[in-house]
Amino acid sequence: MPEDSIFETKGVKKNFMFVCNKAPYGTIYALEALEMIMISAAFEQHAVIVFIDDGVFQIKKGHNTKSTGMKNFSPTFGVVSMEKEDADEDDEIDMVWRIVVEKESIEARGLSEEDLVLETEVLSSGELSDLMAKQDVILTS
Amino acid sequence: MPEDSIFETKGVKKNFMFVCNKAPYGTIYALEALEMIMISAAFEQHAVIVFIDDGVFQIKKGHNTKSTGMKNFSPTFGVVSMEKEDADEDDEIDMVWRIVVEKESIEARGLSEEDLVLETEVLSSGELSDLMAKQDVILTS
Amino acid sequence: MKLGLLVNEGPFNHQASDTAYHFAKAAISKGHQVLRVFFYFDGVNNANKLSEPQSDDRNIVKMWGELASAHNIDLVVCVAAGLRRGLKEEVLADGFRISGLGQMIELGLAADRTIVFGD
Amino acid sequence: MKLGLLVNEGPFNHQASDTAYHFAKAAISKGHQVLRVFFYFDGVNNANKLSEPQSDDRNIVKMWGELASAHNIDLVVCVAAGLRRGLKEEVLADGFRISGLGQMIELGLAADRTIVFGD
Amino acid sequence: MRILNVVNKSPFERNCLESCLRLANSGSSILLIEDGVYAALGNTAKSTLIKNDQKNLGFYVLINDLDARGLSEAPMIDSISRVDYDGFVDLVVDHDSIHSWL
Amino acid sequence: MRILNVVNKSPFERNCLESCLRLANSGSSILLIEDGVYAALGNTAKSTLIKNDQKNLGFYVLINDLDARGLSEAPMIDSISRVDYDGFVDLVVDHDSIHSWL
Numbered sequence: 001m002p003e004d005s006i007f008e009t010k011g012v013k014k015n016f017m018f019v020c021n022k023a024p025y026g027t028i029y030a031l032e033a034l035e036m037i038m039i040s041a042a043f044e045q046h047a048v049i050v051f052i053d054d055g056v057f058q059i060k061k062g063h064n065t066k067s068t069g070m071k072n073f074s075p076t077f078g079v080v081s082m083e084k085e086d087a088d089e090d091d092e093i094d095m096v097w098r099i100v101v102e103k104e105s106i107e108a109r110g111l112s113e114e115d116l117v118l119e120t121e122v123l124s125s126g127e128l129s130d131l132m133a134k135q136d137v138i139l140t141s
Numbered sequence: 142m143p144e145d146s147i148f149e150t151k152g153v154k155k156n157f158m159f160v161c162n163k164a165p166y167g168t169i170y171a172l173e174a175l176e177m178i179m180i181s182a183a184f185e186q187h188a189v190i191v192f193i194d195d196g197v198f199q200i201k202k203g204h205n206t207k208s209t210g211m212k213n214f215s216p217t218f219g220v221v222s223m224e225k226e227d228a229d230e231d232d233e234i235d236m237v238w239r240i241v242v243e244k245e246s247i248e249a250r251g252l253s254e255e256d257l258v259l260e261t262e263v264l265s266s267g268e269l270s271d272l273m274a275k276q277d278v279i280l281t282s
Numbered sequence: 283m284k285l286g287l288l289v290n291e292g293p294f295n296h297q298a299s300d301t302a303y304h305f306a307k308a309a310i311s312k313g314h315q316v317l318r319v320f321f322y323f324d325g326v327n328n329a330n331k332l333s334e335p336q337s338d339d340r341n342i343v344k345m346w347g348e349l350a351s352a353h354n355i356d357l358v359v360c361v362a363a364g365l366r367r368g369l370k371e372e373v374l375a376d377g378f379r380i381s382g383l384g385q386m387i388e389l390g391l392a393a394d395r396t397i398v399f400g401d
Numbered sequence: 402m403k404l405g406l407l408v409n410e411g412p413f414n415h416q417a418s419d420t421a422y423h424f425a426k427a428a429i430s431k432g433h434q435v436l437r438v439f440f441y442f443d444g445v446n447n448a449n450k451l452s453e454p455q456s457d458d459r460n461i462v463k464m465w466g467e468l469a470s471a472h473n474i475d476l477v478v479c480v481a482a483g484l485r486r487g488l489k490e491e492v493l494a495d496g497f498r499i500s501g502l503g504q505m506i507e508l509g510l511a512a513d514r515t516i517v518f519g520d
Numbered sequence: 521m522r523i524l525n526v527v528n529k530s531p532f533e534r535n536c537l538e539s540c541l542r543l544a545n546s547g548s549s550i551l552l553i554e555d556g557v558y559a560a561l562g563n564t565a566k567s568t569l570i571k572n573d574q575k576n577l578g579f580y581v582l583i584n585d586l587d588a589r590g591l592s593e594a595p596m597i598d599s600i601s602r603v604d605y606d607g608f609v610d611l612v613v614d615h616d617s618i619h620s621w622l
Numbered sequence: 623m624r625i626l627n628v629v630n631k632s633p634f635e636r637n638c639l640e641s642c643l644r645l646a647n648s649g650s651s652i653l654l655i656e657d658g659v660y661a662a663l664g665n666t667a668k669s670t671l672i673k674n675d676q677k678n679l680g681f682y683v684l685i686n687d688l689d690a691r692g693l694s695e696a697p698m699i700d701s702i703s704r705v706d707y708d709g710f711v712d713l714v715v716d717h718d719s720i721h722s723w724l
Contacts, residue, residue: 167555
C-alpha cells in the first residue's frame, strides 16, 4: 500500500474493473487510463481490464505515432501483461488480474486475436455482462 | 468593422455558415458558438445559422436550467432573431442572415416547427446540401 | 454511506463537474459522507483559481471549494494530469490539493460507492 | 495562399491541436502563409505556460510558440473563453496574445481558407 | 449484485446507450442524465432502443436535466421513472456498484 | 463550389460521418483524419457507410493517423486515396471551402 494513504483501507479487498472503450490517440483517455491501471497494481487488488467498443483499437498491433508527434503508449501494455503474470505466479499475493476483450467488439471492427498486442480472454457480450455484475468499483474514462 | 482589426479586410464580403449540431447544456459548444454568432454581426457579413442533428435541441422551447445551476442561453436566440430582422430591414447594410433547420433532423427527434423558439426556414437534406456548397467560411464547434 | 466521486472533465466545457457537484450536495443533505472528489484527465482544470466566469454564470471552482470546506471533503487533483495541462500549485484554488493517482484507487477501496462523472 | 486556423480543444486531451500544428507546418513548408491561429473553447488551454508534459512526450504549448515566432503567425486566445477557464495573462505562454472573438471572424475574412480543428 | 448504469450522452450522437443496453446485466438499472435524457423521449427515431429492451431493465431519467432542455412536458417512454438529484443518490445507495458509460 | 469535408471521429462511436455523408454535396470530397480513419477500413461493420456512397464523393485518408493506429497494412476500402499532411494542405488549397464535421 502506498505511503500517502489517508483512509483506513488495510485488509480491504475489492474487485476493480477498468473499462477501456475509447479509440487511441484521437483523445488522451486511453493513455491516462493506462497510467491509472499501472498505479493500481501497487494496491494488490483484483482487477479486470476490459476492452470494448473502440477500446479494442488500443491494443491493435503496430502503432507507429512518429509522424504525428504523439507518444506511443502501446509498449506499456507489455508491462501490464508482466504485472498480470507476476500476480498470477506469486502465491503470497492475493491478487488476480484478468485482461478481457469483448468478442462482438473485435468482430465488428474486423479484428481477430492475432491482431492484438496482448494475450486476452475473449468473452461474448453475455459472458462479459455477467462479469461486469461482479465488480465493486467500475472505472471508465 | 471592430477597431482591433489587423488584416486588410475592408470591402471583403463572404458567406459565413455557423453549424450548430450539438445538444445544449451537456457541453458548452452551443453557448460559446452562440457568442461567436453574436460577435459576427458587427462584421455585417452574410450568414447562415443552421441547426442540424442534436443542434436542433438548442432551439427547443421551454429550457429551464435553474435546478442544474447552469446558465440558460435560450433567450439569446431572441437577440439573434432581432439581428436578422434589423439586417433584413436596413437597406443600407448588405447583409442577409438566414436561420435554417434540417427537416430530417427535427423529424428524427420528434420535433416540429411549433416546438422551436426561433422562426426558421425548414430545408430538406438535399436543399441544405446545396446551400452548404455555397459557403466561403464554415464554422463548426 | 461513504461516497467517492471522480470528475474526468473540465469546468463549463462539459456538464460532468456540475452534475457531480449537485450529486454531492444532495448526498450530503441526505446524511451521506463524500470522502473525496478526485479530479483526473481535464478534470484537473476544475481547480484553477484564475477561473473568472461571467457574472450571470455559476463559479464552479469556488462552488467546489466552499462545499469542501463546509463538509470536510478532500478535493484531490491528479499531479501527473495536472502537470501536463499546467494545473500546478501556482494556480491551485482554495480547498484543493495535488496528489498522486494512488489517491483514486485508495478512494475506491475506502468508499462504499464510487461514481465517475465525465464525457 | 493565406490560411486561417481555429483550434477548439485543449492540448493532449484531444488530437485537434496536434493535427492543426502539423497541418500548419506542412502548409508553411509548401510556401503558404498561416495568418493566425485562433484558440477558442477549451482550445485556450493550449496557451498555458505552466504546461509541463513528461520528458518523453511533446510540449504542445512550446511547439506553437516556436512555430509562431519562426514564421510570424498570430496566435490569438479568446478572452471570454479564457476568463471562464482561468487562462489569463498570468499564465500566458510566449508567442500568444489574448483578444476578442472578432479576431476569429476577421480571420475568416482575411484568409483564403479557414479550417477548424476540434473534437 | 445489482448495477446502476449511468448514461449521459445523446443516443443520436453516440453509441454508449447501445453499448450499455448490450452489456447491462438482466434486471439491472439504467439512469439517463445530462444529454442522455434525450433517449427517454417517446416519439423519436431512437425511442425503440429502450422500448425494445428484453432484459427487464429498470429505467430512470433525471428530471433536472429534462427541465434544462425544455422536455418537462414532452412525451416520454412509459416505463421510465423520473428522479431528481436526491433520487439519483438513492439509486446509488440502493445498487451495489455504478457503471458510468462514458 | 467544391467543399472539402473533414471527419475526425470514429464511425463506431459517433454519428458525424453519417451526417457528413447525408449532407455532403454530390462531387465533393471527404478526408478522414484522427479517429475518423477507422471508417476507411475495408472489413468492418461500418465499411458499408462509404462503400454505399451514391454521391460520387472523393474519399481521402490521412496516412499519419493510419500509421499511429497500426493500420498501415490493414485492408482499406479501394476507392480511398492516402494523403499525408502535405496532401492535406493540397486538398485544402484545391477546394473552395472546408467543413469540419465536429
